[in-house]
Each structure stands twice: as C-alpha cells, then as structure tokens.
Amino acid sequence: MIELFDVHxxxxxxVLRGVxxxxxxxxxxxxxxxxxxxxxxxxKIIAGLVTPERGSVRVNGEEVVGRRExxxxxxxxxxxxxxxxxxxxxxSVAENIAFPLRRLFDFSEDEIEARVAERLERVALPGxxxxxxxxxxxxxxxxxxxxxxxxxxxxxVLYDEPTAGLDPVTSQKIYNLIREEQRAQESTVMxxxxxxxxxxxxxxxxxxxxxxxxxxxxxxxxxxxCPTPEVNQFVHGLTEGPL
Amino acid sequence: xxxxxxxxYRMGAALLLIADxxxxxxxxxxxxxxxxxxxxxxxxxxxRNAYRMGVQSVPIIAATAGFTGxxxxxxxxxxxxxxxxRNIIGWSAMFTTFRELxxxxxxxxxxxxxxxxxxxxxGTMVVTEQIDGLRALAIDPxxxxxxxxxxxxxIMMTALVIIGDFVAILGAMGMAWGILDxxxxxxxxxxxxxxxxxxxxxxxxxxxxYGNMIALTSCYFGLSTRGGAPGVGRSVNASVVAxxxxxxxxxxxxxxxxx
Amino acid sequence: MTEAAAQTLDAxxxxxxxPKRSALTDMLGELADLWRVTLDTLFYTFNxxxxxxxxxxxxxxxxxxxxxxxxxxMGFIGAIVVYQIGIQTARxxxxxxLVGATYVKLLIRDLAASVGAxxxxxxxxxxxxxxxGSMVVTEQTDALRMSAADPxxxxxxxxxxxxxLMGTSILxxxxxxxxxxxxxICNLSFDVNPYVYMNFSMVTSGDCILGFIKCxxxxxxxxxxxxxxxxxxxxxxxxxxxxxxEAVVGSLFAIITLNLIMSTIGNFLLPA
Numbered sequence: 001m002i003e004l005f006d007v008h009x010x011x012x013x014x015v016l017r018g019v020x021x022x023x024x025x026x027x028x029x030x031x032x033x034x035x036x037x038x039x040x041x042x043x044k045i046i047a048g049l050v051t052p053e054r055g056s057v058r059v060n061g062e063e064v065v066g067r068r069e070x071x072x073x074x075x076x077x078x079x080x081x082x083x084x085x086x087x088x089x090x091x092s093v094a095e096n097i098a099f100p101l102r103r104l105f106d107f108s109e110d111e112i113e114a115r116v117a118e119r120l121e122r123v124a125l126p127g128x129x130x131x132x133x134x135x136x137x138x139x140x141x142x143x144x145x146x147x148x149x150x151x152x153x154x155x156x157v158l159y160d161e162p163t164a165g166l167d168p169v170t171s172q173k174i175y176n177l178i179r180e181e182q183r184a185q186e187s188t189v190m191x192x193x194x195x196x197x198x199x200x201x202x203x204x205x206x207x208x209x210x211x212x213x214x215x216x217x218x219x220x221x222x223x224x225x226c227p228t229p230e231v232n233q234f235v236h237g238l239t240e241g242p243l
Numbered sequence: 244x245x246x247x248x249x250x251x252y253r254m255g256a257a258l259l260l261i262a263d264x265x266x267x268x269x270x271x272x273x274x275x276x277x278x279x280x281x282x283x284x285x286x287x288x289x290x291r292n293a294y295r296m297g298v299q300s301v302p303i304i305a306a307t308a309g310f311t312g313x314x315x316x317x318x319x320x321x322x323x324x325x326x327x328x329r330n331i332i333g334w335s336a337m338f339t340t341f342r343e344l345x346x347x348x349x350x351x352x353x354x355x356x357x358x359x360x361x362x363x364x365x366g367t368m369v370v371t372e373q374i375d376g377l378r379a380l381a382i383d384p385x386x387x388x389x390x391x392x393x394x395x396x397x398i399m400m401t402a403l404v405i406i407g408d409f410v411a412i413l414g415a416m417g418m419a420w421g422i423l424d425x426x427x428x429x430x431x432x433x434x435x436x437x438x439x440x441x442x443x444x445x446x447x448x449x450x451x452x453y454g455n456m457i458a459l460t461s462c463y464f465g466l467s468t469r470g471g472a473p474g475v476g477r478s479v480n481a482s483v484v485a486x487x488x489x490x491x492x493x494x495x496x497x498x499x500x501x502x
Numbered sequence: 503m504t505e506a507a508a509q510t511l512d513a514x515x516x517x518x519x520x521p522k523r524s525a526l527t528d529m530l531g532e533l534a535d536l537w538r539v540t541l542d543t544l545f546y547t548f549n550x551x552x553x554x555x556x557x558x559x560x561x562x563x564x565x566x567x568x569x570x571x572x573x574x575x576m577g578f579i580g581a582i583v584v585y586q587i588g589i590q591t592a593r594x595x596x597x598x599x600l601v602g603a604t605y606v607k608l609l610i611r612d613l614a615a616s617v618g619a620x621x622x623x624x625x626x627x628x629x630x631x632x633x634x635g636s637m638v639v640t641e642q643t644d645a646l647r648m649s650a651a652d653p654x655x656x657x658x659x660x661x662x663x664x665x666x667l668m669g670t671s672i673l674x675x676x677x678x679x680x681x682x683x684x685x686x687i688c689n690l691s692f693d694v695n696p697y698v699y700m701n702f703s704m705v706t707s708g709d710c711i712l713g714f715i716k717c718x719x720x721x722x723x724x725x726x727x728x729x730x731x732x733x734x735x736x737x738x739x740x741x742x743x744x745x746x747x748e749a750v751v752g753s754l755f756a757i758i759t760l761n762l763i764m765s766t767i768g769n770f771l772l773p774a
Contacts, residue, residue, distance in 0.1 A: 049644050073650045081648050087641035103649040148645075257570075303751065310758045317765045318612050321773070322604065335590065343586050344617075348758070351620050355750030359628065363743020370739050422769060437593070472639050472739035476632025479746040484571060487624045495578040498585055 001025040002046055002156065002188065007055035015041050016052065017212040023205075028182055028189045030203035030220075032196055032234065034243060037209040039192045040084060043158050046190075047079050048072045059156065077104050080149035080157040084164065084192075086133070086141040088148075093120070093136075094129035097148045104152060119147040123177060139170040146174065150181050157181070159191045163198060171195060175202045196235055200224075208234060210243075264485060268463045274385050275393050275459070288391035296357045296392075297399030301406065307352045308345055308407030312414030315340050320423055329425050333434030336415045338442055341408055346446045347494060349407045350453035353400055354486045358461040361392055362482040365465025366475040374466070384466070393458040400454025404447050445501045452493045460486040532730075539654060539730045543662050546655040556660040564661070564725075565668030568625045572676045575621045576614075580680025581687045583613060588692045598692045602699035605684055611709040611768075614677025615716035616761045619724070622669060622676075623753035627728040630661055631749030634732025635742040643733065658729040662722060669721025670714075677713075708772030716764055720757055727752045 002023040009016040015038040023029045031039050044050040045057055048064045057064040064075060080100070088096050097116045101107055107115075120126055123143040133141055142162055149157055159178060163171035179202040182189045193199035200206060206223045208216040208231050216223060216231045223235050233241030315336040323332045365388065368374050377384050412434075419425040425433075464482035468474050584605055591601055634657055637643050643653040688694040728749035735745040 044644065047644075047648060049647055069647070069652055072647075076648050076650055079648065081645070083641040083645055085640045087645035089642055089645070099645075099651075100649040103651050303755065306755070307758055310762050313762060314612075314616075314758075314765060317762075317769055318608060320769060321607075331594065338590055339586055343582060348620065351624065352751065352754050355624060355754050356747060359747040359750055360743065363740065363747060367738075367740045367743060422766070472742045473632075473636040475739040476636045476742040476746055479743050480628040480632045483624050483628045483746075483750055487621050488571060488575065491575050491578040491621070495582055498582050502589070 001058075001060055002190070003058040004042075004046070005056045005058075007042070007045060007052045007057065009038070009041055009045065009050065009052045014212055016045075018055070019209070019212070019214050021207060021214055021217060023188065023190060025188050026186050027204040028179065028191060028202055030199040030206040031190060031192045031209065032194070032199065032206060033209035034234065035194070038212050039209055040160055042209065043081070043160055043190070043192065047081055047158065048075055073104070077152065078154050078156055080152060080154040082142070082145045082149040082157075082159045082162055084160040086145050088133035088141060088144060090132075090134070092129065093125075093131045093133060093144055096133060096144060097151055100148065100152050115151060116147075119151050122150075122181075123147045124173075139166050139174075142166065142174060143177075146177060146181075150185070153185055154187065155185075156188045157185075157190075159189065161192055161194065163193060163195050168198075171198050175199065178202060196237065200235070264463070267467065268459050271385075271389070271463045271466075272459050275390055278383075278386050278390050283386055283390075284394065285387055285391055288387065289394055292391050293395035293399055296361075296395050297402060300353060300356055300399070300403060303356060304349055304352060304403045304407050305410045307348055308340075308411040309414030311344055311348050311407075312336060312340050312411030312416075313418035315344065316415050316418040317422065323423065329423060329429070330433045331437070332419055332423060332425055333415070333430040333432075334437040336419070337412060337434050337438055340411045340415065341438070341442045341446045343446075343494075343498070345407055345411050346404050346449045346453060347490070349404055350400065350450070350457065350490050351487060353403065353453075354457050354461075354483055354490065357396060357399075358457040358486050359479050359483050361396070361458075361461040362465040362468075362479045363475055365462060366468035366478045369466060369468045370471055370474055389462045389466075392462060393455075396458035396461070397451060397454035400457065401447060401451045404450030408443065408446060445497075448501060449494065449497050452497055453490050456489040456493050457486045460489055532734075535734065536727065536730045539658065539733065540726050542652075542654040543658050543726060543729075546652070546659045547663065550655055550659075552660065553656070556656075557663050560660045560664035561668050563629070564626050564664045565672060568622065568668075568672060569675070571625055572618065572622060572672050573679050576618055576676035576680045577683040579613075579617055580609075580683035583608075583617075583680070584684035584687045585691060588688065592692075598688075598694050599698050600701070601688060601692065601694060602685070603701035603704045606681060606702060607704040607709060609677055609681060609684075610705055610713045612713070612716070612761070612765065614680060615673055615713050615720060616757065618673045618676040618680075619669075619716075619720035619757045620754060622672060622720070623724045623757055624750055626665060626669070627724050627749045627753040628746050630665075630725060630728040631732040631735075631746045632742060634658075634729055635735035635745040638733060638735040639738055639741055653733060654729075658725070658733070661729055662725040665725035666718060666721040669724060670717040673717045673720070708768075712764070712768040712772050716761070719760060719764065723756050723760060724753045727756050 004019055004021045007016050007019045019042065031042065033039055041050060045052050046059065046064070048067060052065060055065065059075060060078065062075070089099065094116050097119055098112050101112050101115065116129065120128055123146055125140060125143055133144060136144065146162065149159070162174050162178065166174070175198055178189065178191065191199055191203065200220050200223070203220055205218065206220055207214055210230050215228060216226055218226070223231060226232055226235070229242050233243050316332060319332055319335050323329060374384050377387060416427045416430050419430050420427060461482050464478045464485065468478040584601065587605055588598065588601055591598060637657070646653050646656055685696055685699050688699050689696060731745045731749040731752060735741045
C-alpha cells in the first residue's frame with residue numbers, strides 16, 4: 001500500500017506539482033505519461049531516494065519523508081527496484097543479484113547461492129553467475145536487474161522502464177515475467193513504461209502523469225474510455241490532440 | 244599467461260599506448276597547422292571559446308597566481324631571516340614565480356578547468372553522435388571545432404600567464420608586508436633592478452608552449468572518446484593526466500633551452 | 503482539459519517559491535555540502551565495518567597506477583627546481599656549495615608535498631570523480647542506497663583511506679625522486695659534487711613534521727573534494743565531464759589554499 005499526498009518537487013523547474021495518489025496493495029499499477037512528466041522522480045520519492053519539498057509519502061502506513069538516510073533501512077528492505085539505466089555494478093552477475101541480500105539481510109552463503117541460481121533460472125539466464133554485466137546485451141541487463149529487484153522477495157517492487165529499447169518479443173517476455181512474479185509473491189508492483197499497450201496488458205490499475213500532475217487514476221478499462229483528451233490521446237497513441 | 248611474461252607484456256602494452264597517443268596528438272597538430280595556412284577560422288567560434296576559456300578563467304587563475312606569489316615569500320622567509328636579506332626577498336620570490344612556478348601552476352589549473360572541460364565537451368559530442376552529424380552536413384569537425392579551440396586555448400593561456408604574473412606580484416607584496424615587515428615600496432625597489440625582462444619573457448613563452456600542449460592533448464582525447472557517459476569520464480581523466488605530463492616535459496626542456 | 507483550464511489549475515496551486523540563487527550562495531552551498539561529506543566520511547571511517555578488500559582495491563587504483571606518472575613528473579620537477587635555485591644563486595653569490603642544503607630544506611618543508619600534490623590531484627581527482635560520476639548518472643548510487651549501502655560509506659570511505667595512505671607514500675617517494683634528480687642536475691650543470699650536495703644541516707624536525715602533515719592533508723583533501731563533486735553529478739555524459747573538471751579545479755584550488763594556510767601557521771608554530 002503506497003500513498004502519496006500533495007507531493008511537490010522541483011529541480012531547476014517544477015517536476016511534480018502536487019501529486020496525490022493511492023496505490024492499492026497486491027496488484028500491478030502502471031504509471032504512464034509523456035517524457036519528463038516526473039515518473040522516475042516519483043519512484044525515487046517513494047523509495048526515499050529523493051526528498052520532496054512538500055507533501056507526504058506513506059509506504060505501508062509509515063511516513064517516508066523526513067527520515068534520515070540511516071533510518072531508511074527498514075523501508076528499503078521492503079522495496080525492490082529496477083532502474084531505468086540498469087544500475088548494475090562492476091561486479092559479477094551473481095554478486096550484483098546477491099547485493100541486496102548481503103547488505104540488508106543475514107543469509108548463509110549457501111542460501112544466497114541457491115537463491116541467485118533460482119532467480120537466474122527464473123529470468124531465463126541460467127549459468128550467467130560469473131559473467132560481467134558489461135558484456136551482456138540490453139535485454140539481458142534488464143533481466144539481471146529484474147532478478148536483483150526481486151531477489152529479496154520484497155512486498156513492493158518498482159520497475160522503471162523495464163522494456164525501454166527492447167524488441168517487442170523480449171518486451172512481452174519481461175511483462176509476463178513481471179506478472180508471474182507479482183502473482184507468485186502477491187506483491188504490490190508499480191511499473192513505469194512508455195510502451196502503453198504492453199504495460200496495460202498486464203496492469204490492474206493505471207495512472208497518468210502529465211506536466212507534474214496526476215491527470216488520470218483508475219482501472220485499465222476506465223483508461224481506455226476516459227474522455228480527458230490527453231489521456232485518450234496517450235492511451236490510444238493518436239497524433240491528433242493536445243499533447 | 245604466466246606471471247613472469249605478464250610484466251613485460253603490460254609494460255609493452257603501456258608503451259604502445261603512449262606511442263599511439265603521442266602519434267595521435269602529432270597528427271592532430273598537423274591537421275590543425277594545415278588549416279591555419281592559409282587561415283580558415285570560424286571567427287564566431289573563436290571569440291566564443293576565447294571568452295569562455297580565457298575571460299571566465301581569470302578569477303581562478305588570479306587566485307592561483309596570487310597565492311603562488313605569497314607562498315614563494317613564505318618559503319623564502321626562513322632563509323631571508325637567517326641571512327637578514329630583506330632587500331632581496333622581492334627579487335627572489337618574483338624570480339621563481341615568473342620563470343617557473345607561476346606558469347606551471349597556472350598551466351595545471353588551466354588544464355584542469357579548460358583542458359578537461361574541452362575534452363568533456365568534445366567527448367560528449369562524440370558519444371551523442373554530434374560529430375557524425377557535422378560530417379553528414381559536410382562540415383569539417385577540425386575546422387569548425389578543433390581550430391578555434393586550439394587557438395583560443397594557446398592564446399588565452401599566454402595572456403593568463405601575463406595577468407597571473409601581475410597578480411603574483413601583489414600576492415607576494417602582501418605576504419612580505421604581513422610576515423616580514425617589508426613594505427611594498429621596499430619590495431618593489433628590491434625586485435625591479437635585479438629582475439630582467441628575460442625572466443618575465445621566459446614565463447610567457449613557456450605559457451604559450453603549455454597552452455599548445457593542453458590544446459592539442461585535450462582535443463585529441465575528446466575526439467577519441469568511446470563508450471557513453473563512463474567513456475567521457477575516462478577520456479577526461481586520461482586527457483588531464485596526459486596534458487599534465489606533457490606540460491612537465493615541455494617545462495623541463497624549455498627550462499634548459501630558455502636559460 | 504483545455505488550455506484555459508490548465509492555466510487556471512496552474513494559478514490555483516501555490517508552488518513553493520524557488521530559493522534565490524547567486525554565485526556566492528552556490529559556492530557556500532557547495533562548501534557546506536563538502537563539509538557534510540567530510541563529516542559523514544569521518545563518521546563511517548570510525549563507525550562501520552568495511553567491505554573486505556575495498557581499501558586495497560582503491561590503494562591499487564590510486565597508488566600503484568599513479569606511481570609511474572608521479573615518478574616521472576617529480577623527476578622533472580626536481581631537476582627544474584634545482585636548476586632554478588642554481589641560476590638564482592649564481593646571480594648573487596657564485597658559491598654553489600649550499601644549493602643542495604637549501605633545496606632539501608625547501609623540498610621537505612613544502613615542495614615535495616605541495617608541488618607533488620598538484621599532479622597527484624590531477625591524476626587521482628579526475629579518476630575518482632569520473633568513476634563516481636559515472637556511477638551516479640547510471641543510477642548505481644541509487645541502487646546502492648536501495649541496499650542500505652550509503653554511497654559515502656561504500657564509495658567515499660575506501661577512496662579517502664586509500665588516498666591518505668597512498669597519497670602520502672607517493673608524495674614521499676616523489677620527494678626522494680626529486681631529490682636525486684636534483685643531485686644529477688647539480689652535478690651536471692653546476693659541477694656540485696654529490697657529497698657536497700647531500701647536506702642536511704639546514705633541515706629541522708619542524709620541517710619534517712610540517713611536510714608530513716601536508717602530505718596527509720593533501721591526500722585526504724583530494725579524495726574528499728573529488729568524491730563530493732562525483733556524488734553531485736547530474737545529467738548524462740556532459741555531467742560526468744563537468745564533474746571531472748570541477749574535481750580537478752576544486753582539488754588544485756583546495757591544495758593551494760590549504761598550502762597557504764598551513765605554511766603561514768607553520769611559519770609561526772614550527773619555525774624553520
């Protein structure tokens with residue numbers, strides 16, 4: 001359960017201008033919107049990586065804003081995140097995936113090894129343990145990122161552009177993977193994507209950000225018939241319209 | 244590969260890399276010279292770069308030079324006090340600053356600020372395919388990008404050494420007044436008769452050579468950038484190190500030639 | 503939503519006013535941020551267990567890989583400085599016997615640390631900022647924070663420790679190289695016998711203490727300034743380039759400023 005209330009954030013100019021949003025527990029929430037709408041920043045605010053100027057963010061009922069870095073540990077144990085730019089470290093694939101486990105929990109080496117192998121199997125990259133991420137393709141890096149985001153079996157998982165720059169077949173495989181993971185863990189999942197059709201095929205609810213504001217929040221079926229011109233245009237991919 | 248072979252292998256690889264880079268810089272120098280006779284210069288780019296690289300560096304260069312002058316007085320102070328040689332402190336501080344330390348430290352600072360920035364800019368243009376874009380428009384990247392940058396770095400470096408020398412005098416005067424009770428007037432009259440115009444000129448000539456070194460090195464490393472944002476970081480890193488080495492080698496040679 | 507409606511909504515939400523920015527507030531903000539990074543680094547240095555081998559890896563990157571560059575550079579610097587002292591002396595008194603003694607005092611008290619720190623800052627500072635900056639723009643630092651690894655703890659502390667340790671060692675080695683390069687030049691250019699050159703009578707313990715403190719301070723400063731610039735990188739490959747530039751300029755400027763401060767204080771507390 002993720003709740004945001006009146007969240008404001010600006011860098012050189014306003015990025016988020018009063019976003020209020022409630023993401024119900026257990027399900028896939030798709031966050032769509034044109035570029036530079038503030039989607040990625042919203043994710044980072046939920047994970048406590050960026051502090052908003054104003055507003056409140058509650059994750060499972062606990063306030064995130066205003067905590068100090070050293071007090072974020074409990075929050076982040078409960079969140080897995082896939083980053084837009086992969087954010088894989090210059091370590092082996094196995095060490096990359098095991099990183100959250102080592103830092104956030106106390107597991108035995110055998111347990112870690114078994115879990116990493118299970119994850120790699122799950123994302124269809126068996127035997128990749130000793131590879132270096134730099135030598136992997138874009139799709140493989142995304143899948144390694146998915147494995148790292150889900151290894152701790154966190155109740156909340158945030159995927160930032162899981163399919164950007166990938167071909168349609170690989171994209172659909174990753175969407176299916178996200179759906180299956182969500183069902184298996186019964187987790188709360190948020191997905192940012194520019195690929196509206198793909199992400200709506202797996203989402204339960206959808207929100208659209210535009211110019212720093214949430215201009216739509218509802219089910220997928222509601223989104224498809226929404227009369228607001230921006231939402232209608234974006235969901236159906238029309239060239240005619242206000243965007 | 245076994246360990247015993249590994250060391251000579253790596254030494255050889257490093258030498259080849261250095262040879263490769265030196266050759267690349269030399270080729271770039273040739274390309275630049277060929278476009279200077281007869282001169283084909285984008286005047287707008289030249290003035291824009293001269294302003295950004297030269298005028299905007301004045302505060303940091305002035306601070307560097309002022310501190311250098313002051314430092315030379317502090318370092319000379321014990322010797323001056325021991326021999327009670329207050330009447331030569333002005334000369335001794337200014338001699339080293341003009342001939343050696345002023346141009347050297349200004350060059351290192353200029354290398355960090357302008358050289359690194361130049362590599363970063365050109366490198367970014369390479370990784371975002373802007374250079375290919377220029378080529379596709381039949382615009383020669385050397386004429387349009389490198390020549391104006393080369394000229395403004397070389398000229399501005401020389402100008403900054405001259406400005407820096409004057410600020411260094413002020414810094415040294417202030418420090419001599421502060422810790423040695425040498426009044427600025429006394430400082431001035433002690434320094435002037437013994438300083439020769441040549442001492443000043445040596446520094447300025449060195450400045451021009453350093454400027455050439457920094458300009459060619461930073462442009463070369465910028466244009467040979469590969470591999471996204473980390474690639475830009477790597478080439479900036481390699482560029483400042485190579486230019487600094489170049490500056491020290493030029494310094495060594497010119498110190499003996501310009502006796 | 504129509505254009506007019508969007509504008510009304512714009513006007514209706516009162517946005518927090520943007521703080522006023524100027525060159526001075528920017529600089530003070532950066533200094534405050536540098537101070538925070540410094541305090542955090544010191545906190546984690548004494549309060550946290552480190553990744554195994556992280557410091558050693560950084561020692562290799564910062565130390566061993568700068569050694570060749572520094573030895574060459576300091577060799578040239580040593581030769582140049584002795585030559586300058588020589589021709590300077592020749593203009594007042596034609597007696598070259600004290601060139602070695604004066605030079606070694608200057609070298610220990612200031613030059614080995616302060617002049618050596620400048621190429622070191624160029625080499626090490628650019629490397630640290632480029633590396634951390636690339637990690638920031640590819641969101642690796644965010645990924646670290648998601649795993650409760652504070653980038654200051656995980657990235658800055660090992661570089662800080664390695665830079666203090668290896669920076670000091672390299673500056674000492676560089677000083678020795680500069681000393682022997684000076685001996686060679688003295689012998690070739692001014693006919694000073696190496697036995698006459700090796701005259702340590704002017705060196706005091708105060709010189710050694712001051713020189714050593716300078717080495718330690720410069721090593722730490724380079725790592726802290728460059729890491730701070732790296733951590734504040736924003737905006738893709740351009741940002742990484744900008745951070746690297748700022749790291750080199752910032753470290754060099756910090757060294758010159760600290761040198762002036764330490765030399766002035768040293769002049770009173772540890773007189774030559």
